[in-house]
Amino acid sequence: DAGVTQSPTHLIKTRGQQVTLRCSPKSGHDTVSWYQQALGQGPQFIFQYYEEEERQRGNFPDRFSGHQFPNYSSELNVNALLLGDSALYLCASSLGDRENSPLHFGNGTRLTVT
Amino acid sequence: AQSVSQHNHHVILSEAASLELGCNYSYGGTVNLFWYVQYPGQHLQLLLKYFSGDPLVKGIKGFEAEFIKSKFSFNLRKPSVQWSDTAEYFCAVSNSGGYQKVTFGTGTKLQVIP
Numbered sequence: 650d651a652g653v654t655q656s657p658t659h660l661i662k663t664r665g666q667q668v669t670l671r672c673s674p675k676s677g678h679d680t681v682s683w684y685q686q687a688l689g690q691g692p693q694f695i696f697q698y699y700e701e702e703e704r705q706r707g708n709f710p711d712r713f714s715g716h717q718f719p720n721y722s723s724e725l726n727v728n729a730l731l732l733g734d735s736a737l738y739l740c741a742s743s744l745g746d747r748e749n750s751p752l753h754f755g756n757g758t759r760l761t762v763t
Numbered sequence: 764a765q766s767v768s769q770h771n772h773h774v775i776l777s778e779a780a781s782l783e784l785g786c787n788y789s790y791g792g793t794v795n796l797f798w799y800v801q802y803p804g805q806h807l808q809l810l811l812k813y814f815s816g817d818p819l820v821k822g823i824k825g826f827e828a829e830f831i832k833s834k835f836s837f838n839l840r841k842p843s844v845q846w847s848d849t850a851e852y853f854c855a856v857s858n859s860g861g862y863q864k865v866t867f868g869t870g871t872k873l874q875v876i877p
Contacts, residue, residue, distance in 0.1 A: 691870050739807070743863055749812070
């Protein structure tokens with residue numbers, strides 16, 4: 650049991666469309682980070698949400714946006730999808746006020762853009 | 764910017780062989796270091812971490828890693844691998860005080876032959 654749940658597990662979209670991915674953190678965790686993992690690559694940091702605000706952001710365009718709800722769950726939105734956005738999107742939760750809190754990952758959402 | 768380099772993309776070993784996976788990072792400040800593992804069909808999970816103190820850290824399932832600051836390295840070792848160690852291993856780094864923004868390497872796929 651991952652503790653972190655993501656939905657949906659798989660998604661197929663057409664270029665130019667918009668997509669929303671969802672994440673529920675592990676019980677007790679208040680921070681959600683999103684990562685993109687392209688085939689054959691390691692996870693790349695997109696952004697992190699803490700106290701319902703984006704606390705850090707990686708090198709991703711503004712087409713990637715997110716939200717965190719009062720219950721700490723989170724959404725990742727991607728607008729104007731490109732073929733290159735096809736990847737596994739991972740959500741990780743942690744305790745935001747503890748630097749040594751390790752990341753707990755979900756199983757990911759596999760996004761295919763055609 | 765931080766970066767992580769993993770030297771081996773694919774490693775094949777026989778059971779009982781010793782394992783060492785290389786990892787070098789690039790960052791000028793104080794770092795936190797991690798090894799994550801992804802077993803087939805499972806989510807990414809923490810294998811071990813280094814924040815401070817003894818540079819030789821021990822993780823789950825008999826794995827250990829040594830932080831050598833002068834070499835910017837954090838190699839993963841196990842004296843005797845088992846078939847169940849077949850997985851993909853990711854080295855990762857975050858800057859101390861960096862709110863858990865973690866940078867991952869590209870991963871090493873380990874295949875253990877019975």
